[in-house]
Amino acid sequence: MTVMTERKQQAVSEPDLQNVWQWLEEVPDPEIPVLSLVDLGVIRSIEAQGGELVVAVSPTYSGCPATRIIHEDVAAKLREKGLSAFRVEAVLSPPWSSEWISKSGRKKLAAYGIAPPQASGKPKACPQCGSAQLELVSQFGSTPCKASWRCLSCLEPFDYFKCI
Amino acid sequence: MDKALFEFLCRMGDNTLVLGHRVSEWCGHAPVLEEDIALANMSLDLIGQTQLWLGLAGEIEGKGRSADDFAYLRDAFDFRNLLLVEQPNGDFGKTLMRQFLFDGFQSVMLEQLAISKNERVREIAQKVAKEVSYHLERSSDLVVRLGDGSQESHQRMQAALEDLWPYVGEMFLDEAEDAVLADAGIAPQPSSLKTAWDELMLPLLGKACLEVPESGYFQKGGKRGTHSEHLGFILAEMQFLQRAYPGATW
Numbered sequence: 001m002t003v004m005t006e007r008k009q010q011a012v013s014e015p016d017l018q019n020v021w022q023w024l025e026e027v028p029d030p031e032i033p034v035l036s037l038v039d040l041g042v043i044r045s046i047e048a049q050g051g052e053l054v055v056a057v058s059p060t061y062s063g064c065p066a067t068r069i070i071h072e073d074v075a076a077k078l079r080e081k082g083l084s085a086f087r088v089e090a091v092l093s094p095p096w097s098s099e100w101i102s103k104s105g106r107k108k109l110a111a112y113g114i115a116p117p118q119a120s121g122k123p124k125a126c127p128q129c130g131s132a133q134l135e136l137v138s139q140f141g142s143t144p145c146k147a148s149w150r151c152l153s154c155l156e157p158f159d160y161f162k163c164i
Numbered sequence: 165m166d167k168a169l170f171e172f173l174c175r176m177g178d179n180t181l182v183l184g185h186r187v188s189e190w191c192g193h194a195p196v197l198e199e200d201i202a203l204a205n206m207s208l209d210l211i212g213q214t215q216l217w218l219g220l221a222g223e224i225e226g227k228g229r230s231a232d233d234f235a236y237l238r239d240a241f242d243f244r245n246l247l248l249v250e251q252p253n254g255d256f257g258k259t260l261m262r263q264f265l266f267d268g269f270q271s272v273m274l275e276q277l278a279i280s281k282n283e284r285v286r287e288i289a290q291k292v293a294k295e296v297s298y299h300l301e302r303s304s305d306l307v308v309r310l311g312d313g314s315q316e317s318h319q320r321m322q323a324a325l326e327d328l329w330p331y332v333g334e335m336f337l338d339e340a341e342d343a344v345l346a347d348a349g350i351a352p353q354p355s356s357l358k359t360a361w362d363e364l365m366l367p368l369l370g371k372a373c374l375e376v377p378e379s380g381y382f383q384k385g386g387k388r389g390t391h392s393e394h395l396g397f398i399l400a401e402m403q404f405l406q407r408a409y410p411g412a413t414w
């Protein structure tokens with residue numbers, strides 16, 4: 001028991017921040033599980049502040065129901081790694097942007113069948129067949145962060161990750 | 165100053181709370197599946213924004229009240245929302261028109277709040293503005309399509325505009341607190357937003373082939389807690405669980 005406590009304290013006083021980033025790479029986004037929280041760009045910073053680890057998380061949309069689960073998942077991962085002195089903080093500013101999705105995250109989205117966000121505000125290609133003949137079905141898709149599109153070549157509907 | 169800011173934050177939060185609840189009433193009833201999902205998502209955005217505004221109101225007040233406390237444990241006379249947002253949904257056209265009129269107001273309001281001298285207000289505004297510009301894009305697109313659509317859809321949109329027009333003026337009505345906040349550079353006087361709203365909205369209504377009613381008469385009272393009979397029914401549904409089972413959680 002005593003040994004456990006000491007190990008925990010050691011982990012807290014000397015957190016290897018690079019490790020923490022790697023741990024959070026293992027935490028999937030609750031709504032798009034092919035993306036990690038790091039891919040999604042919601043982990044804003046990881047810092048050691050006076051013996052406490054502080055993880056700052058940005059919400060994607062203010063009403064996103066996954067926000068609370070994301071905070072809980074981060075905490076669960078840190079606990080699983082033996083940390084006890086940490087804080088998960090919500091950070092609003094600067095507001096999260098779909099540009100913060102990592103390069104690998106964009107690839108994972110496309111492979112999963114979700115067209116990644118584009119600066120033009122519309123998807124570039126159908127994630128199924130690659131066609132550029134596309135039409136908007138609805139500005140809102142299955143979650144607040146997605147819009148609903150359809151491919152005019154293969155006729156498949158697909159989600160497009162909105163650009164905000 | 166804190167008292168004025170508290171009042172203002174309640175107005176912002178109560179607008180999004182009441183409208184969010186109204187829009188959520190469509191869940192499972194919209195004309196097509198895509199619209200059903202869109203309305204539910206809009207509502208989710210609005211409730212999320214409410215958390216931010218009312219959460220900050222609670223911090224400013226300093227009595228330990230949370231956004232949930234404000235939503236579930238106040239009576240109608242404590243609500244500071246515009247009368248516009250508590251108006252019944254009516255048909256799909258009326259719901260859209262109400263959203264459109266409000267999105268325009270939020271859009272010009274947030275533009276000013278995004279440069280507020282209060283850092284917390286500024287942060288929330290910058291976050292929320294991104295969502296609202298998306299809402300306005302959607303509502304204006306649909307208002308134009310339906311206004312400039314079939315004879316039936318045009319008539320419904322024109323009727324919706326006439327029904328809701330008497331609630332537009334209240335958006336630009338200044339209250340005593342507004343001067344205090346404007347002097348401090350925290351929030352604009354609502355009357356100062358009217359020109360920007362006109363410039364943004366009137367061309368869109370023109371594009372939608374809709375005629376703006378001429379009457380300058382408008383209903384007011386929401387910002388001071390004098391509401392239409394509709395708000396009580398909304399609260400009865402929204403607050404039932406916390407009133408019947410105080411402190412119930414998921």
Ligand SMILES: [Zn+2]
Nearest residue numbers: 126129151154
């Ligand atoms: Zn295709």
